[in-house]
Structures are given as C-alpha cells and as structure tokens.
Amino acid sequence: MFANQNKTPLFDALKEYYKKQVIPFDVPGHKHGKGLKEFAEFVGDKVLEIDVNSMKCLDNISNPIGVIKEAEDLAAEAYWADHAFFIVNGTTAAVQGMIMSVCEPGDKIILPRNAHKSAINGLILSGAEPVYIQPEINYELGIAMGVSLEEVEKAIVRNSDAKAIFIINPTYYGATSDIKEIVKLAHQYGIAVIVDEAHGAHFSFHEELPPEAIELGADMCAVSLHKTGGSLTQSSLLLLKEGLIDPKKVKTVLNLTQTTSASYLLMSSIDVARKMLAVHGDKILTKVLKLSRYAREEINKIDGLYAFGKELIGSPGVFDFDETKLSINVSGLGLTGFEVYDILRDEYNIQMELGDVFNILAIISVGDTKESIDSLIESLKDISKKYKKQKITFNKGPILKNPEVIISPRDAFYSRKKVVKLEEAEGEISGESIMAYPPGIPIVTPGERISKEIIDYIKFLKNQHSLLQGTEDPYVENIKVLGV
Template identity: 50%
Template sequence: MKREHIPDQSKAPIYEALQTFRQMRVVPFDVPGHKRGRGNPELTRFLGEQCVSIDVNSMKPLDNLCHPISVIRQAEELAADAFGAAHAFLMVGGTTSSVQTMVLATCKRGDKIIMPRNVHRSVINALVLCGAIPVYVNPEVDHRLGISLGMKREQVAKAIRENPDAVAVLVNNPTYYGICSDLRSIVKMAHDAGMYCLADEAHGTHFYFGENMPVSAMAAGADMAAVSMHKSGGSLTQSSLLLTGPNIQEGHVRKIINLTQTTSGSYLLMSSLDISRRNLALRGKEVFRHVVSMAEYAREEINAIGGYYAFGRELVNGDSIFDFDPTKLSVHTRDIGLAGIEVYDLLRDEYDIQIEFGDIGNILAYLSIGDRYQELERLVSALAEIRRRYQTDGSGLMNQEYIDPEVVTSPQEAFYADKRSVPLEDSVGKVCSEFVMCYPPGIPILAPGERITAEILDYIRYAKAKGCSMTGTEDPEIERINILAEEVR
C-alpha cells in the first residue's frame, strides 16, 4: 500500500479522537443506553468514569470499524507500518476472529488447506463455517516433553506435492510452547506452488518488535497473519490485529470481516490497540529485551531447583524446531511426578499464582511487558516448595500430548450431520461430531469428523482425572459424546 508520508508512530488517532470527543460534552441520544455511565452508576463505580465515558457508538468524528475512512483508517495505517504489513485491520472479536477471517478469505467449500493438527480450535471452526478440507501435516512429538513440534520442511513439501490443488498452507508461529517452524521456507514452498501462506501468530506479537526473535510472518513474506495484541502486546483482552501482505486485496478481506464481526465495535478495545501499537513502536525493543532477560533468568533458576526442565533454545534442531521464542517460560514437570495441570492447580490454590495453563506434562508461565523480577522470584520459590512438598514417583504418568487423528469426513459435514449421543465407552471406532479439548490451550483432542480411538478416550479420561478444564462437548461432564448417526467408512 503506497503512503504519501512517513507515518508518525507517536500518534494514536483513535485515542486522540476520543480525548477530543470527551471534551465536547455531546448530549447522547444514541446507544449505548448507559449514556456515558449515568444510567448505570454501579457499573461506572466499578469500571470508572474515564472508562465508561468513552464506551460510545460509531459516529462521524470517531469513524466506523465496518468502513473506516478517518481515525480508524489512520490507526490501521500506523499499525501496518509498525508491523511491516501492506494493511492491518483492527479486530474486536479476538484473534479467533482474525484466524477465521484468514481462512474464510482464502478458502471456500471443498478447498483443501494444509495445516498442522495442533492448531487452535478457531482454525477448525473456520473450516466448519466455510467447508474447506484440512490436510494435516502431523508434527513430530518430543516424547520426553510430550509436546508437538513444528512442521518439518519435508513434511510440508510432501503435503504440497500430494495436494497440488490445495489453496493455502497455515503455520503456527509460534506454538503455545514457543516452537517455531522454518517459516521462510514454508512461505516459499507455498508461493512456488501457487498457494497462500497464513500464520497464526496469536503468541507472536513481540516477534515484530524484539531483537533476536524468530522471524515474524510479515518479514517472512506470509500473505496473512493473525496477531494477538492482547497477549504479549499489552492491549485489552479480545483486541487483535489481522495483518495482510501485498498480494491480498484489502476490500475483499474487509467484506469477510464484516460477515461475522460486530457492527458495534468497542472503542475501548480499538483505543487499546491504538495505544499499545504506539507503545510497542516507540519502546518495543527495550521492553522485550527486558522480557527475554527475565525469561532467561527464570529458566536458569527453575532448572537449578532440580526435577523441573524449563526448556529453551537448546532444543533448536533447524527443522521441526527451527527456532524458539525466548520469552516463553515453558516448564516440564513430569520428572517430579506431577502432571502440569497438578502444578498449575497447586500454584493457584496454595500460592495465589495464576499461570497461563498446565497440561499433561508441562506448565506455561506467560511473560510479557507487565512482568517484574519480584513476581518471577515468587514463582521460582513456589515451584521449589512444590517439589519439596509434593514430589512423587512419576512412573504412572501419561507422556503423550499429541494423538495422530484419522480424519474421516470434513469438519463442516460432521458438525452439521445427524448425530446421536453415546457414553464415552461406546464411542470407540465411531466418528466424532463435536470438539473435545483442554482449555487453555484450546487445541482439540478430537475435532468433528475424526474417528474416536481407545487411545484418545484414555487420554480424555486421564486429562479429566488430573483436573484439566475440558470443553467443547454438549455434555458438560464429558461422560457422553456426540457421534455421527450414520456410519462413515
């Protein structure tokens, strides 16, 4: 996108417009109905007058997210410049909305899309909506850690050779645990085959601003990237960015966004994106240098405890682990005889420490711009005490995080097909018609259209017994599961 002037990253157009609007003392005969908080004093006391007074509706001075022409447009142009994209879209439906827009903008019913199986549920939900067919590149597994890795170059090349009619390749950059694939090579392979390359960068905002980070999607030449500004970028929860490269038509993407995104875009979320982009553009290098330093300190201290393994760049092998996100504080816990979810629960219940998630064998403490050394020291001390108090024999712990699924039918066909509910134990060999997942991280154990196996059921029961938060099924207790009413072979 051509720009007639050099963007001034010290500007925050939406924030500045809201400040001006606040001083105008406009009488509101529009929505929202709380009328700048006057109609809901309890809410105003809770959130503060500063906040509710700018919870306003679209109007000429403040632009319109569905068709931006002034301050929102300017904020998007500044974001595009900061992230090195041809265009950036402010998203108020979370990165789920950004991911689904990427898929819906490039795929239609019957199209194939190449992707790793360890994608977030939002990707498979997008396939339910558009009817595209997943071609899974099943990632290698680190059996010691029990985590899925990145996509190997040869795996992607093989998938492209065997599916020349696929329209896109989707890559996690990085995974929840900080693992990165060789994104530049994958982008080149996709483009050489006439396919788009899409990147789920929900956990990679800092790649655009930090030093010595893994390559960002836009720098690698990807066509679209979904970026969770609210995760490591400091904006409010549910605010996100969708970045596009020069080969993507802006108007088409806007039409796709407007299919599902609200027509009442939150100015709290949009202004938080605007302010956070400015902060990162002006101070991002310094901020993330500090975050990396904290993460390296924490890894060293946790590994000195014994029994834990806080893993990092020593895992890099140049292919399935092409690079590693140095801000990720991922810790393997099985060697002290505890599942990650058990350590997660102990940290919260016994030590008032809330980490991002725990799974079968690992925990993740999410470090970003708001963390300080004193809280890290508290975390390290708590982990040392947990080892001392609760360490046990871990020989009976399950060690596999990833189960290779058999895809029988498309997610859309399975989701909308006639279905019946059966007890878990009666579902072996049947085709699942709903999701089963631990959240976080939200990577499906089962997705619609996949065959249920005894191994998968063992994993589900084990995860439940260890206290994982299981979601996705109609039955909240996950004692029953929906399967296709008619057998599919």
C-alpha cells in the same frame, strides 16, 4: 521504527470526544455509566464515558475511512504489512477470516493438527477440506512442536491444488517452524501462506526474538496483540501482504462475522499498544527477555524442574524459539502439570497460562516485573521441597498423532447425529470437538474417527480436573457422533 509511530489517531479522537462531554441519545444504554453505577464505581467513571458507539468523529470498523483507518495503517507499517485490520472478536475472528478469505467450499487447506479450535471452526464456516500434516513431537516433554519443511513439502506435492497452508508461529510452548522456506515453497505452487501468530505479537520489535511471519513473506497473519503486546483482552490484528489475497475480499469476509458495534476501549488499546511497541519495543522487550532468561536460570536450579528454551533449536520442529514462553517441565517432581498448575493457583495465588500432563507455562510479557518472577521462582522452590516424589511417566504419545479424518468438519457439523456415552464411542465418527482449554487445541474434531486412545486421554484429562469444552454435555460424559 518510523517517526509517525508516535501518533495514536483513534485514541486521540476518543480523548477529544471525552473532553466535549457530549450528551448521548445513542447506544450504549448506560449513557456514559449513569445507568450502571455499581459497575462504574468499581472500574471508574472514565472507562464507561469512553465506552461509546460508532459516530463520524470516531469512524466505523465496518468501513473505516477516518481515525480507525489511520490507526490501522500505522499498525500495518509497524508490522511491515500492506494492510492491517482491527479485530475485536478475538484472534478467533482473525483466524476464521484468514481461512474464509482464501478457501471456498471444497477447497483444500494444509494445516497442522495441533491448530487452535478457531482454525477448525474456520474449516466449518468455509467448507474447506483439511489436509493435516503431523507436527513434530518431543516425546520427552510430551508436546507437539512446529512442522518440518519436509512434511510440508510432502503435503504440498500431494496436494498441489491446495489454496493455502496454515502455520502456527509460535506454538503455545514457543517453537517456530521455518516460515521463510515454507513460504518460498508454497509460493512456487501459488499457495497462500496464512499464519496463526496469536502468541507472536511482539516478534517484530526485537532482533533477539524470532522473525514475524509477514516479514518472512507470509501472505496473512492473525496477531493477538492482547496476549503479548499489552492491548486489552479480545483485541487483535489481521495483517495482510498484497499479492495472492485481495484486501477487499478480506474486509468483506471480516464483516460477515465481526460485530458492527466494535468496542472503542478495545480498538484504542490496540492503537496505544502498537505505539508502545513500535516506539519503545526494543527497550521493553530487552527487559522481558532479561526476566525470562533470569527465570529459566533460576528454575533450572530447582530439583525436579526443567525450564526448556533455545537449547531445543535444531531439534525436530524447532527452527527457532520464543524465550518469552516460560515452559517448565514438571514431571521430575512426580506431579502432573495439571497438579502443579492447581497448587500454584490455590496455595500460592499464582495464575499460570496452562498446565498439561507434563508441563506448566508462564507467559512473560510487557507487564511483568522482577517481583512477580521472583514470586514464581520461590513458589516453585517451595513446591519442590513439599511435594517432590518419584518422577512421573505417562505413555500418552499416541494421542498426539493425527486422528483419522472420515469426512470434512463442515459435513460432519451439518450431519444428523446421535448421543452416545463417551466410553461407548470407540470407532464412531465425532460430531463435536473436545478440547482442554487452555490451550484450546482439539483432541477430536467433527468428522474424525474416535479411537480408544482418544477416549482414554479424555478420561485422563477429566480425572485431572482439566477444563474440557466443545461438547453439548458440559461434563463430557456423552458425545455426539454421526448417525441416527
């Protein structure tokens, strides 16, 4: 990478502040941990001594001109972008910032329906009108993949006045779309390409990983550095290539929703994680890939399990594949992914990223070791011996199809609503989102017609004790629909 990537200007400034032992008469009120002793005793005094507020020597995220700006510029350089913005409200804020930077009320945006709830909420905030494209579906695995270039082209030709196209790179399960050709096509129509790269923060730093979207010409990317890059939870980056999108507008939009009291713990972790990836990423990610490949090889020897990977490249919706997503189809065990997820957590003390009807997912990242991988492999071997029964099959394909959009998410959000029993909501227009989290992809969103398949699927997820959210009713017995 570049010589100056060894620098950590924000982290260095924070350490210098710590050395000075400043007497604080500003916020936060715990005053270097003295007012929160029980917590300080658990996490360590130093953590709270560097939990500070904006000041001249530490710059300000709302208008960075000092060490935050230096750190952001280094991040931009590391990711081959023209600008980088530190995000401390999670990648949700970055995704919403992207949409609000390119779309005004009534503008069209093309996006796959398997987008994260943050994108749907971005439609509500911006007033943009969604044009959904159907992601490719692997019915054997029971998951949505990326989008095909053909589907993207159809959507663009029919909606050439769209302001942006929103792409996921990669999907939760590791599939990527043909970003380079999508960018080429969209730019012919003057359409910006914005990318949810929440699970691709590591892509830029190893040649055996899929390319990062900014390198392929995308205009803006939201990158969850905390997910796969090693920074603290809730810390992310928004990357921008100049051209179709004004960086000054992006800054203004981010300041609408992002906190003015940004955590220096979060921001300095971005600074250090960026340095680690830029300087040592090739070595670190070589190890990560070695662990991922070893895990796949061993898991695929276990009766009833299929850890899918790069062999899917070339199938519909899989232009490339991120091997660090250890996706395991468990239907051959005669169990659902929800069940295996719970068994691993409750009986083996192993926390997976998610479980769905057919699969479980482990994220292999910069912090994993062979010991942790071996624990997972041995636990899965034991589960196969103890629990395997007849292969399970579900006909849940229809739920992966795009629901019918009746009105925009924003109009539905602000419309008058009534509460009905979930079982009685067939044919109604939803006034709320419902999703299993993780992964946080809505089953139904405001403005969409509620079908029998949707109701049946939600009831199935409830029976599987999946973590559902989005409705005002915490138990999802009722749902708000449009009407009085």
